[in-house]
Amino acid sequence: MITDTHNWSTLFILVRRDVLKTWRESADLLYPIMFFVLVTILFPFALSPETLVLKSFAGGLLWIAALLAMSVSLENLFKTDYSSGALEAIVLSGVPLLLVGLAKAIANWVLSGLPIIILAIPLALSLGIDTFSLSILLLSLTLGSATISLIGTSIGALSVGLRSAGMLIIVLALPFFIPILIFGAVATSNSQTGLIPEAELYFLAGLLVLAVTLTPWATASAIRTRLG
Amino acid sequence: MFKLFYHYSSLRNFYFFSEKLIPFLIAVFLALIIYSLYGALISAPADYQQGDSFRIIYVHVPSAWMSLLVYMAMGLSAVSVLVWRVKLAEITLSAIAPIGAIFTLAALVTGSIWGKPMWGTWWEWDARLTSELVLLFLYLGVIALLRAIDDRRTGARAASILCLIGIVNIPIVHYSVEWWNTLHQGPTVSKFDSPSIHIDMLIPLLTMTVAFMLYFIIISLYRIRSAILVYDKETQWVKDLITSSKREQI
Amino acid sequence: MPNSLEVKNLSVERSNRGIIKDLSLSLAEGHLVHLKGANGSGKTTFLRALAGLIDPSHGEIFWNEKNINESTFSQSNLNYVSHSLGLAEELTTLENLSFLRTISRKALNKTVEASLETMNLKSFQDYRVAILSAGQKQRASLAQLLMFNCPLWLLDEPFNSLDAESCGVIESLIDDHMSNGGIAIVASHQKFQSSTVQQVVELK
Amino acid sequence: MAAFLSMGGYAAYVWSSYAITFGIMILLYVHTKRQGEKHLRWLRRRIASQEKQK
Numbered sequence: 001m002i003t004d005t006h007n008w009s010t011l012f013i014l015v016r017r018d019v020l021k022t023w024r025e026s027a028d029l030l031y032p033i034m035f036f037v038l039v040t041i042l043f044p045f046a047l048s049p050e051t052l053v054l055k056s057f058a059g060g061l062l063w064i065a066a067l068l069a070m071s072v073s074l075e076n077l078f079k080t081d082y083s084s085g086a087l088e089a090i091v092l093s094g095v096p097l098l099l100v101g102l103a104k105a106i107a108n109w110v111l112s113g114l115p116i117i118i119l120a121i122p123l124a125l126s127l128g129i130d131t132f133s134l135s136i137l138l139l140s141l142t143l144g145s146a147t148i149s150l151i152g153t154s155i156g157a158l159s160v161g162l163r164s165a166g167m168l169i170i171v172l173a174l175p176f177f178i179p180i181l182i183f184g185a186v187a188t189s190n191s192q193t194g195l196i197p198e199a200e201l202y203f204l205a206g207l208l209v210l211a212v213t214l215t216p217w218a219t220a221s222a223i224r225t226r227l228g
Numbered sequence: 229m230f231k232l233f234y235h236y237s238s239l240r241n242f243y244f245f246s247e248k249l250i251p252f253l254i255a256v257f258l259a260l261i262i263y264s265l266y267g268a269l270i271s272a273p274a275d276y277q278q279g280d281s282f283r284i285i286y287v288h289v290p291s292a293w294m295s296l297l298v299y300m301a302m303g304l305s306a307v308s309v310l311v312w313r314v315k316l317a318e319i320t321l322s323a324i325a326p327i328g329a330i331f332t333l334a335a336l337v338t339g340s341i342w343g344k345p346m347w348g349t350w351w352e353w354d355a356r357l358t359s360e361l362v363l364l365f366l367y368l369g370v371i372a373l374l375r376a377i378d379d380r381r382t383g384a385r386a387a388s389i390l391c392l393i394g395i396v397n398i399p400i401v402h403y404s405v406e407w408w409n410t411l412h413q414g415p416t417v418s419k420f421d422s423p424s425i426h427i428d429m430l431i432p433l434l435t436m437t438v439a440f441m442l443y444f445i446i447i448s449l450y451r452i453r454s455a456i457l458v459y460d461k462e463t464q465w466v467k468d469l470i471t472s473s474k475r476e477q478i
Numbered sequence: 479m480p481n482s483l484e485v486k487n488l489s490v491e492r493s494n495r496g497i498i499k500d501l502s503l504s505l506a507e508g509h510l511v512h513l514k515g516a517n518g519s520g521k522t523t524f525l526r527a528l529a530g531l532i533d534p535s536h537g538e539i540f541w542n543e544k545n546i547n548e549s550t551f552s553q554s555n556l557n558y559v560s561h562s563l564g565l566a567e568e569l570t571t572l573e574n575l576s577f578l579r580t581i582s583r584k585a586l587n588k589t590v591e592a593s594l595e596t597m598n599l600k601s602f603q604d605y606r607v608a609i610l611s612a613g614q615k616q617r618a619s620l621a622q623l624l625m626f627n628c629p630l631w632l633l634d635e636p637f638n639s640l641d642a643e644s645c646g647v648i649e650s651l652i653d654d655h656m657s658n659g660g661i662a663i664v665a666s667h668q669k670f671q672s673s674t675v676q677q678v679v680e681l682k
Numbered sequence: 683m684a685a686f687l688s689m690g691g692y693a694a695y696v697w698s699s700y701a702i703t704f705g706i707m708i709l710l711y712v713h714t715k716r717q718g719e720k721h722l723r724w725l726r727r728r729i730a731s732q733e734k735q736k
Contacts, residue, residue, distance in 0.1 A: 025568050091553075225389065450714045
C-alpha cells in the first residue's frame with residue numbers, strides 16, 4: 001500500500017508542508033535547540049567544571065538532554081493542525097492515515113532531531129569527548145532520535161487537544177524512551193573506553209525498525225480516535 | 229445485525245451473569261487466602277540463608293506476577309476495543325487499570341522492604357525491581373490518559389492504543405534493564421530467584437497467586453458492573469433495575 | 479445507481495451525554511436538508527457522524543447501502559466544511575488549498591485558482607490565512623466545494639460571517655450541486671434561498 | 683507465639699510487607715464498593731428527576 005508512487009509523493013508533500021509550516025513559525029524551531037543546549041550546560045554547573053569528571057558522564061548527559069529536548073518539541077506537532085481543523089481536512093481528504101503518522105514523525109525528526117544531532121558535536125567536544133566516541137555518539141543519537149520521534153508522534157497524537165497536553169506527553173512518553181536512553185548512553189560510554197559498541201548500536205537500529213513498522217499504525221488510530 | 233444484537237445483549241447479560249458468579253468467587257477467595265497465609269507464615273520452612281525474611285516472597289512475587297497479568301488483560305481488552313469495538317472491553321480496560329497499578333505498587337514496596345535485610349539498602353537497582361518501576365509508570369500513563377479525556381469512549385480507545393504500545397515495550401524494557409544491570413553490576417543471579425525452592429515453600433506461593441487472581445476478578449467485576457449501569461443509564465433495563473430494587477449496593 | 483444516504487435510529491454520545499437520540503433519515507439524489515436547532519443541539523455532532531469522524535454509540539449510517547463505519551469505507555464521497563475551517567494559519571490560502579488538492583483522493587473538479595476566482599479571493603491568494611478576515615477564511619474554506627467533485631455536501635454554518643453578496647455565491651453553488659444530482663445537508667441558523675425544496679430537520 | 687511474631691528477627695520487614703500489601707488491597711476494595719454506591723445513588727437521583735420531568 002505504501003509502495004505505489006502516489007503515496008511516496010504524498011508523504012513527501014506532507015513532510016514538506018509540516019516543515020514549511022513550522023519554518024514560518026520559527027519560534028517553535030528554537031525551543032528544542034535552546035532546551036538541548038541549556039540542559040547540557042546545566043551539568044557542568046551542577047557537577048564540576050573539570051573535563052575529567054564531565055568526560056565520564058558526557059555520553060549520558062548529552063543523551064538525557066537530547067531526549068528531553070525532543071520530548072519538549074512533541075506537543076506542537078499536532079496542536080495547531082488540531083485547533084485550525086487542518087488535521088480534520090487531511091483525514092477527510094482520504095489520504096491513508098499511516099502516511100500522515102509517518103510524515104508527522106519525519107517532520108518532527110527533521111525539525112528537532114536533526115538540529116540536536118548537529119548541535120551535539122560542539123557540545124560533546126566541550127565536554128571533552130574524543131573524536132572516536134563522538135562518532136559513536138552521533139550514530140547512536142541519529143538512530144535513537146528517529147525512534148524517539150516515531151514513538152513521540154504516536155503519544156503526541158494520543159494527547160492532542162487535551163488540557164496540559166505538553167506535560168501529559170512527556171509523562172506518557174518517557175517510559176518508552178528508557179530502553180533507547182540505556183542503549184544510547186551505554187554505547188557512548190563504552191566507546192570512551194575504546195570498545196566498539198556494536199551490540200548497543202544494533203539494538204538501537206532494531207528499536208528503530210520496530211518503531212517504523214508499528215508506530216505509524218498507532219498514530220493513525222490515535223488521530224482517528226482524537227478526532228472522533 | 230449481529231453486531232447490534234451482540235452489543236445490546238452483552239452488557240445486560242454480563243451484568244446478571246456476574247451477579248451469580250461473585251458470591252462463589254468470594255467464598256473460594258477467602259478459603260484460598262486463609263490457606264495461603266497459613267502456608268506462607270507458618271508451615272513453610274524458613275530459608276536457610278535468609279531466615280524468615282524470605283516469607284516476604286509470598287506477597288512480593290504474587291503481586292509482581294499479578295501486575296504483569298493485569299497488564300496482559302488490559303492488552304487483551306485493548307485489542308478487542310480497537311479491532312472488534314466491544315463495548316464491554318472499553319469498560320473493562322478503564323476498570324482494571326487501577327487494580328494493576330495497585331499490584332505494581334505492592335510489588336515495588338515489598339520488593340524494597342525485602343531488599344533491606346538482604347542488601348542493607350532500601351532501593352537496589354535490581355533488574356526486576358527496575359522493570360517493575362517502569363511498569364508502574366506505564367500504568368500511571370494509562371490512568372492519566374483515561375483521566376485527561378472527558379469522553380469515556382474516546383478515552384478508552386486512546387488508552388487502548390497507549391496500552392498496546394506499552395505491551396510491545398514491556399519485553400524491551402525488561403531486556404534492556406537486564407542488559408544495563410549486568411553491564412554495571414556483573415552477572416549475578418537475580419536476588420529474587422532463590423536457587424532451588426523447596427516444595428513446601430512453593431505450594432503457598434502458587435495458592436497465594438491464585439488467591440490474588442480471584443481478588444483481581446472480584447474487584448474488577450464490581451468496578452465493571454457499576455460502570456455498566458452508568459454506561460447504559462438510558463436503557464430500560466437499568467431504569468427498571470434501579471427503581472425496582474431497594475438494593476443498597478451492587 | 480443513484481446515490482443514497484440512510485441513517486437508521488442513530489444515537490451519538492459525546493463526553494457521556496446523549497447528544498443525538500434515535501434519529502432516522504433517508505436521502506436520495508437532489509435532496510437538500512436544512513438542519514436547524516439551538517446551540518448544542520447536536521448539529522455539528524450529527525454532521526461529524528455523517529462524515530465518519532465520530533462513531534455512533536447506537537444505530538448505523540449507510541451510504542449506497544454500505545455502512546460508513548466499516549474500515550474499508552473511504553470518505554472520498556463527501557465534502558465536509560466544518561466551522562473549524564481546516565486551513566493552517568501559517569500557510570497562505572494558495573498553499574493550503576493546493577496542498578489539500580494534491581494529497582486528496584477525491585475526484586477533482588476546478589483548479590485552486592478557478593475556485594478562488596469564483597469566491598473572489600484571487601487577490602488574497604498569497605496572503606497568510608492568519609491575516610485574512612473571518613469572512614475571507616470562510617470563503618477560502620468553502621472553495622473546497624469547487625475543487626472536488628463529491629456527491630454529498632455537509633456544510634456546518636457556511637453562511638455565518640459572510641456578507642450578503644458571498645451568501646448569494648454560496649446559495650448558487652448549492653443550487654448547481656442540487657441540480658446535477660447531489661445531496662446536501664446544511665446546518666445553519668439563517669434561512670437561505672434554494673431552488674430545490676428544503677427538507678427541514680429540527681434537532682432538540 | 684512470641685517466636686512466631688518475631689519472625690526470626692525480621693518481624694518489622696515481614697509484617698510491614700504483609701500489612702502494606704493486604705492494606706492496599708483492602709483499601710481498593712473499600713474504595714470500589716463506595717464508588718459503586720455513589721454511582722447507584724447518582725443513578726437513582728437521576729431517574730427520580732427524570733420521572734418528575736415527565
